[in-house]
Amino acid sequence: MNYIGIDIGGTNLKAGLVDEDGLLLAVKTMKIREVSDPDALTDTLVALTRELAQEGGVPMEEIASVGAGVPGVVDIRTGSIVYTCNLPLRNIPLRKLFKRRLGLHLYVENDANCAALAEFHAGAGQGSKRFVTITLGTGIGAGIIHNGKIFHxxxxxxxxxxxxxxxxxxxxxPCGRRGCWEQYASASALKRFTAQAQLGNPDSILARVIREHDGHVSGQSAFMAARLGDPVGQQVCDMYVxxxxxxxxxxxxxxxxxTLAIGGGVSNESDxxxxxxxxxxxxxxxxxCSAGKKTRIVKAQLGNQAGIIGAALLGKKKRI
Amino acid sequence: MNYIGIDIGGTNLKAGLVDEDGLLLAVKTMKIREVSDPDALTDTLVALTRELAQEGGVPMEEIASVGAGVPGVVDIRTGSIVYTCNLPLRNIPLRKLFKRRLGLHLYVENDANCAALAEFHAGAGQGSKRFVTITLGTGIGAGIIHNGKIFHxxxxxxxxxxxxxxxxxxxxxPCGRRGCWEQYASASALKRFTAQAQLGNPDSILARVIREHDGHVSGQSAFMAARLGDPVGQQVCDMYVxxxxxxxxxxxxxxxxxTLAIGGGVSNESDxxxxxxxxxxxxxxxxxCSAGKKTRIVKAQLGNQAGIIGAALLGKKKRI
Structure with missing residues (x-):
């Protein structure tokens, strides 16, 4: 059987067709017409599923299930989106809407959990019973696999x-607390540290690197400057790490x-x-603790595709 | 059947006889002759078990199992003590030694986990599927029950x-890090805050309260002073909380x-x-999150006896 995974993002839906081993057979991206309208969202999910099956040359009968990864809080029992921080999605009974239209079962899961599941089955977490992914992006997304299952x-x-x-x-x-980890260790935090260091050190190599990139401060700027021997860039890297x-x-x-794997753009910097x-x-x-029992810290392996592979594996997992 | 639980402490072994419902039928305390000697420790455990059964009027055949709670790292599969921070106990195959002497199965578990298990089955955690106890003592001991099982x-x-x-x-x-929570929220931390406030405010009600207790700074001093209207005492309480x-x-x-239950002496202060x-x-x-799904923060209910009740329940848990 084959599985389809859909990663619901801000402006795009990214979907993939995956085989029994978590291997990605085809990928398709589609703009969301109107993400806040549950029917329009379902339409797009259904269209993506159909087109992806066609593109992959797989008849619909051989699609076992579809999974959707959502950047927010979901109810996995009912397959509903409860709340998302950065999208206007609230209380959407996605499974019900989807099944009514296509007759296929839809699993709904948090996107960081999908990424962890993908890495666990087909990436950096293979062979580990207990596995964590930490994805460094706008915020910090954590997916925790405990005894082979997503920790909910x-x-x-x-x-x-x-x-x-x-x-x-x-x-x-923004969550209301002070001192949250993601204010210090997300990619956004790294960019903020970098911008501050640039302002305070306009003659540094770091400032030059940023000027040479049209004034664009990225998660790479400080690492780039440090590689050029810049103490200011190195300081930002040290603080961030x-x-x-x-x-x-x-x-x-x-x-x-x-095993604990770090993912997201920042994780691509050199070892x-x-x-x-x-x-x-x-x-x-x-x-x-004794050497054999220490947590291995590694890089995630599946990159941006972890979300869709994990969403697809939601169905497979249930069938094992 | 009945169960025996033994709490291995610094100078005392405290043991209890418990029935199927986690009800404590008899308690016995014994000084450890020589805690660092595995055979002497086993002797004491065996003697305690025999005397407790006799005292409770229960024949040895009706003792299903014995459990031991240890303030440190244990190997639950082999029933061994791996390492304790405050006792000279390292790599002791307690289950094997005990079984050889008495023929009864011995479960070995971390003491904070025992306390959590006791509260989960017979105290503040009854009816909760996921339950945490935070015990405020010299350090902070946490016991986590996830889906009905101790989280290891x-x-x-x-x-x-x-x-x-x-x-x-x-x-x-002492663990080597900086900023560990137990440096700020253990009973020891509260005493340290209190002593510092007393030194800085020798004319405060807090300083008077401490003088009236023979100069003894306790976890209660600041709460006592605050009740008497002392702003210095109140400040310490606010900081600690x-x-x-x-x-x-x-x-x-x-x-x-x-549910999350707080235990230890500090938790006895007024609500x-x-x-x-x-x-x-x-x-x-x-x-x-929605009201019905919020974590309830409560006080632990079993006090000092949680350790022995939980140790006893280690055997019962396996039989359910």
Whole structure:
């Protein structure tokens, strides 16, 4: 059988056709006509499913199920979107709407959990029983696999490690708290640190690197400047990796996963600049345990496609 | 059947005989002759078991199993003590030693997990599927019940929320990190805050309260002074509850338990001074969710006996 996974994003729906092994056979992207209208959203999901099956040369009878990854809170039992922070989606009974139109079962899951599930079955988490992905983007998305299953907590909202306080009375967060980890270790935080360092050091290599990129501050600017020997850029990298390590050490001390993978654009920086210093700091900051039982800190492997592969695997997982 | 639970402490072994419902039938305390000697420790465990059965009028055949709670890291599969922070116990195959002497099966578990299991089955966590106890003592002990089972993580060391950083680059902790929650919200931290406030305010009601208790600074001093209208005492209480709430909000955002119970001596302060302000802060600091799904913050119910009841229930749990 084959599976379809759909990643519901801000302006695009990205869908993939996946085989039994989590291998991606075809990918398709579609603009959402009107994301806030449940019927229009369902229409787009149905159209994507049909076109993707056709494109992959797979008859509809051989599609076992469809999964949707949503950037927000979902009710996995009913297959509904409860709430999303950055999209106007509230209380949408997506499974019901979808089944009525296409007769196929739709699984609905948080997108960070989808990414974790994909890496667990077909990426960096293969062979680990307990596995965590930390995706560094606008915020910090965490997906936690505990004993082979997505860790949901009592109300489906567990695992919000981006919103744990790592700096008491620190920077305010839109969630209402102060000092949340994602204010210090997300890609957005890295860009903010970089922009601040540039302003304070207009003659630095960092400032030059940014000027050469049309004044665009990216998550790469500081790493680029550091590679050119810039102490200002290096300082930003060190500060960022320090904050990243503090939160990852918290996750390790709480979950003790076999493997923890970091994903998102930032994770593509060279191992010398990111992964190795991160591993050293986490090692120093976590409770000592015997070598064979230590959490391995690695990079995620599936990149942007983790979301659709994981969404597709939601159906497969239930069938095993 | 009946069960025996033994709480292995610094100088005492405390044991209890428990029935099928987790009801405590008899309690016995014994000094450890030589805790660092595995054979002497086993001798004491065996003697306690025999005497307790006799005292409770229960023949040995009706003791289903014995459980031991250890303040440290254990290997639950082999029933061994791996490491304890405050006792000279390392790599002791307790189950094997015990079985050889008495023929009864011995379960070995971390003591905070025992307390959580007891409250879950017979105390504040009854009726909750997901339940956390936070015990405020010398450190912070957390016991996490996830879907009815103790949450162990990959290597049996998960759930160390006392050693998560809540204040980046903050106070040093013996674990090697800085800013660990237990440096701010344990009973020891409360005493430290109180002693500092007393030193800085020798004419305060707080200083008078401490003088009246022979100069003894306790976890109660600040609460006592605050009740007498002392702004200095109130400040200490506010600061302490603020730190306590920050870490509890982290635990809620990560685990979303149905119920979270706080235990340890500090938790005996009046609801007006501790539980109510704590509930308000945690409510404000956690990710909003519908009323019926919010974590209930309550007091633990079984006090010092949670450890022995939980140790006893280790055997019962396996039989259900």
């Amino acid at each position: 907590g009592g109300n489906g909202m567990a695992g919000e490690v981006g919103h744990t306080c790592i700096d008491y009375q620190g920077l305010p967060c 320090g904050y990243l390590a503090a939160g990852i050490a918290n996750v390790v001390n709480i979950f003790q996963p076999d 010398e600049q990111l992964l190795h210093p991160l591993q050293q700091l986490v090692e120093r900051e976590t409770i000592p | 993580g990959g290597n049996g060391m998960a759930g160390e929320v006392g050693h998560t950083c809540i204040d980046y680059q903050g106070l040093p902790c 603020g730190y306590l709430a920050a870490g509890i909000a982290n635990v809620v955002n990560i685990f979303q338990p149905d 007006e001074q501790l539980l109510h302000p704590l509930q308000q802060l945690v409510e404000r600091e956690t990710i909003p």
